[in-house]
Amino acid sequence: MHDDAARMYFRFFNEIGIIGQLSRALFEARLPDGLLVSHFSVVNHLVRLGDGRTPLNIAQAFQVPKTTMTHTLSILEKHGFVEMVPNPDDGRSKLVKLTDAGRAFQGEAIERLGPDMLTMSEEIPAKRIAEIVPLLEEVRQYLDANRP
Amino acid sequence: MHDDAARMYFRFFNEIGIIGQLSRALFEARLPDGLLVSHFSVVNHLVRLGDGRTPLNIAQAFQVPKTTMTHTLSILEKHGFVEMVPNPDDGRSKLVKLTDAGRAFQGEAIERLGPDMLTMSEEIPAKRIAEIVPLLEEVRQYLDANRP
DNA sequence: TGATTGTAGTGCGATATCGTACTATATGAT
DNA sequence: ATCATATAGTACGATATCGCACTACAATCA
Numbered sequence: 001m002h003d004d005a006a007r008m009y010f011r012f013f014n015e016i017g018i019i020g021q022l023s024r025a026l027f028e029a030r031l032p033d034g035l036l037v038s039h040f041s042v043v044n045h046l047v048r049l050g051d052g053r054t055p056l057n058i059a060q061a062f063q064v065p066k067t068t069m070t071h072t073l074s075i076l077e078k079h080g081f082v083e084m085v086p087n088p089d090d091g092r093s094k095l096v097k098l099t100d101a102g103r104a105f106q107g108e109a110i111e112r113l114g115p116d117m118l119t120m121s122e123e124i125p126a127k128r129i130a131e132i133v134p135l136l137e138e139v140r141q142y143l144d145a146n147r148p
Numbered sequence: 149m150h151d152d153a154a155r156m157y158f159r160f161f162n163e164i165g166i167i168g169q170l171s172r173a174l175f176e177a178r179l180p181d182g183l184l185v186s187h188f189s190v191v192n193h194l195v196r197l198g199d200g201r202t203p204l205n206i207a208q209a210f211q212v213p214k215t216t217m218t219h220t221l222s223i224l225e226k227h228g229f230v231e232m233v234p235n236p237d238d239g240r241s242k243l244v245k246l247t248d249a250g251r252a253f254q255g256e257a258i259e260r261l262g263p264d265m266l267t268m269s270e271e272i273p274a275k276r277i278a279e280i281v282p283l284l285e286e287v288r289q290y291l292d293a294n295r296p
Numbered sequence: 297t298g299a300t301t302g303t304a305g306t307g308c309g310a311t312a313t314c315g316t317a318c319t320a321t322a323t324g325a326t
Numbered sequence: 327a328t329c330a331t332a333t334a335g336t337a338c339g340a341t342a343t344c345g346c347a348c349t350a351c352a353a354t355c356a
Contacts, residue, residue, distance in 0.1 A: 002274075004274070005265070006258075009268070009269070009274060015288050016284070017189075018292075019288050019291060021211055026295070063169055067305090067346095091351050093303085117154055124286060124290060133159055133163060135277075136164070139272060140163050142272060143167060143170035146174075146268075182311090186313090223312095239334095240322065303352070303353090304349100306347100306350105312342080314341085315340085315341105316338085319334100321332100322332080323331080323332070324331080325331095326327100
């Protein structure tokens, strides 16, 4: 491993970290007060991939401890975006159901991001983004498969 | 803005977020107990770009509120990695000085990451990473310049 | 069946991050 | 010089995230 190579990985992960932070801040500025990306992400996940999942299943999808997901889901429940129902197949567990308010929240949040993405696309076309997404997916899969 | 373009940006930021989370977890597994990436990052910043900076300057470099940096620096001070000294040019402010222990901490943390990067470079060569870093920098600069 | 082991979710405590408000000092206008 | 405004740092409270430990239920095995 050359120093140059090591430095390149450092730069890469550094940029990833900063972009993650900046995009999160941008996104949260478009969400209703008090709601965070971590809240939206779960609702978005349920809308896209289907609800009726267990908290543990969702926690694993987001790579967060189940205690964190318990907390996040309690917030979503407080906002009326999801409902927790008993799992008929397993008395220990619950199923997370989206409500109409939850679906509306997801749709509105995405709509609010439209103008930002439009503006960004004028400076950095989606075509250029599309060129690097595959490698990012590869890196993500590698890291996912090699978790400590 | 086509839906396809919007979806591409979503995928991009989604991958960024996940990679950020996974790489943070990986890195923190290599740090001494109780120390987080947020701690290392500040020490690393001071080693690379020079110490004797003010807390506010560092906070802005990391795009975090100054209250967060106050807290982070207090942790680093508790570990003996930095010292806070009065700023001779401004009675309101302080300067952050690295200690020998701080430099050692940074060097050891980087060394510990070496094997991980070596392993990763076997699957995803640094050359491929190098090809996309410039665009990531562009995105980062764009987001930085268009903060809400 | 009963005992053991494993799993889903939660309660609790610790730390990180952030927003608001405050203090002390600096800057600029008059 | 004085006053108004701006800035650096901190105190404090709120929320997010996480690890540990516990409970309830499930699965397995004797």
